[in-house]
Amino acid sequence: MQDYDARSFDFLWVRWYEIDDPRSSGWNNSTLNLVCFPPIQEVDSFGFVDPDDVLQGCYIILVFAKGKCRETQHNISHCAKDSKDYMLYYVGQ
Numbered sequence: 001m002q003d004y005d006a007r008s009f010d011f012l013w014v015r016w017y018e019i020d021d022p023r024s025s026g027w028n029n030s031t032l033n034l035v036c037f038p039p040i041q042e043v044d045s046f047g048f049v050d051p052d053d054v055l056q057g058c059y060i061i062l063v064f065a066k067g068k069c070r071e072t073q074h075n076i077s078h079c080a081k082d083s084k085d086y087m088l089y090y091v092g093q
């Protein structure tokens with residue numbers, strides 16, 4: 001710390017995905033990768049990223065047929081709005 005002056009900086013707050021089952025999806029199986037959110041209470045479910053480290057975006061497509069994680073309207077995390085989470089998502093590019 002150099003002084004007590006306020007400074008601004010940019011960052012992204014992210015909620016990470018994890019690959020659901022790498023053996024059943026992906027390039028080798030001619031299907032889109034399937035991802036899901038890890039449990040919200042896990043330490044590595046959220047993180048911060050420097051926007052300069054983001055290379056590209058991709059499309060996340062809901063798998064409507066698998067349904068939502070929970071059928072309640074109550075969030076565990078108000079910020080994450082996790083009551084709207086689906087079980088699985090396709091990753092398109």
